[in-house]
Amino acid sequence: MAVTKRVCIYTEEDVANHKSVKSCWITCRGKVYDVTGFVPDHPGGDDLILAHAGTDVESIMKDGDSHDHSDSAYDMMEEYVIGRLGTEATVVRDDWEAPDDFHPEDTDSAEDFEKTQFLDLRTPLLQQMWHANFSKSYYLKQVHQPRHLQESARLFAYDIFEVCTRTVWYAVPLIWLPITANLFLRSMLQFNGPIPTFLSNPLLPLSLTSTVTLDAFAKTLPCFFLGNFIWTILEYGMHRFLFHIDEFLPDHYAFLTLHFLLHGIHHYMPMDRLRLVMPPVMFGILQAPFTRLAYILFPTPVANGIIAGSFAFYVVYDCMHYALHHTKLPAYLRHMKKYHLAHHYKNFELGFGVTSKIWDYVFKTVLPV
Numbered sequence: 001m002a003v004t005k006r007v008c009i010y011t012e013e014d015v016a017n018h019k020s021v022k023s024c025w026i027t028c029r030g031k032v033y034d035v036t037g038f039v040p041d042h043p044g045g046d047d048l049i050l051a052h053a054g055t056d057v058e059s060i061m062k063d064g065d066s067h068d069h070s071d072s073a074y075d076m077m078e079e080y081v082i083g084r085l086g087t088e089a090t091v092v093r094d095d096w097e098a099p100d101d102f103h104p105e106d107t108d109s110a111e112d113f114e115k116t117q118f119l120d121l122r123t124p125l126l127q128q129m130w131h132a133n134f135s136k137s138y139y140l141k142q143v144h145q146p147r148h149l150q151e152s153a154r155l156f157a158y159d160i161f162e163v164c165t166r167t168v169w170y171a172v173p174l175i176w177l178p179i180t181a182n183l184f185l186r187s188m189l190q191f192n193g194p195i196p197t198f199l200s201n202p203l204l205p206l207s208l209t210s211t212v213t214l215d216a217f218a219k220t221l222p223c224f225f226l227g228n229f230i231w232t233i234l235e236y237g238m239h240r241f242l243f244h245i246d247e248f249l250p251d252h253y254a255f256l257t258l259h260f261l262l263h264g265i266h267h268y269m270p271m272d273r274l275r276l277v278m279p280p281v282m283f284g285i286l287q288a289p290f291t292r293l294a295y296i297l298f299p300t301p302v303a304n305g306i307i308a309g310s311f312a313f314y315v316v317y318d319c320m321h322y323a324l325h326h327t328k329l330p331a332y333l334r335h336m337k338k339y340h341l342a343h344h345y346k347n348f349e350l351g352f353g354v355t356s357k358i359w360d361y362v363f364k365t366v367l368p369v
Helices: 012-016 036-041 046-051 058-062 071-080 109-116 125-130 136-143 159-165 171-192 214-243 253-268 280-297 300-326 331-345 358-362
Strands: 025-028 031-034 081-085
Touching: 012 025, 012 136, 025 058, 031 071, 036 046, 071 081, 125 253, 136 253, 171 214, 171 280, 171 300, 214 253, 214 300, 214 358, 280 300, 300 331
Parallel strands: none
Antiparallel strands: 025 031, 031 081
């Protein structure tokens, strides 16, 4: 499907960053102009135009005391148009409070696109991201303003790819708990002596469970708990410093698309039931460098115990994440639900903990709810 090239969309912050003689932008009547080349030729002198660089000049251009510009001046400006100012959504706000039974209204896809010219929820999103016509600043403003649909918005045009982006919540325990149990058993057996590798005999631990000693269990258990602890750091660290790398994100369509796939789509459509837990392939990729590091730093029995503990808490994390969005919960989890939803609807720059607020307290990113 061909994507029609649209006019570039900027924010006021984008324009404000261009206020020098080397890069001079202004706005007028909603349009963005790069008048750098016109600055030396401005009839009123370069000082006058540089005094209003990075701002909206509509009022000053109509000011008779300063200089009321003719129609030809406005016509001349059209040579310097580079885009327009985007329309901001206002779903996220500081006074937002999560009700116990949270059911947001569905987004009118046609009206939303007509208003923001951001992403059309009626067509595959990935191709639109790849052909992005908006700045990073406008992307970040829009992607953190939630939209809601009854069904998942399509990422891909082709079903064979689209199905890989949707994951039911129970796929996480079905896939990763058996792997966790296998690693835990391997750790105990390896404390007793060497055993064949997973690739040579993946089901070996099941056949040797009767040989596991209490001493081996006592050695594996602390490794497992250490893995639990390490996961809490990874949960917070990856959420804050990888998924929310907003400030350091390069202003390029490829990086914006990657950000959107990793986490942006979750903030854009936070109640999408099929995109609340990580697809198995995605978690498989993300865990690979960390598990490899564990095998480098620790003896194999210790590493397997730590990885088992981390995987176990990952399963808890992803299942709890789904529950925080879509399930009625007991008191503690009900509070964490309000806390996490506030991260989506109140302030996405705070409240990075999902299973607990421990590291939010440590790093002073607690979100008041």
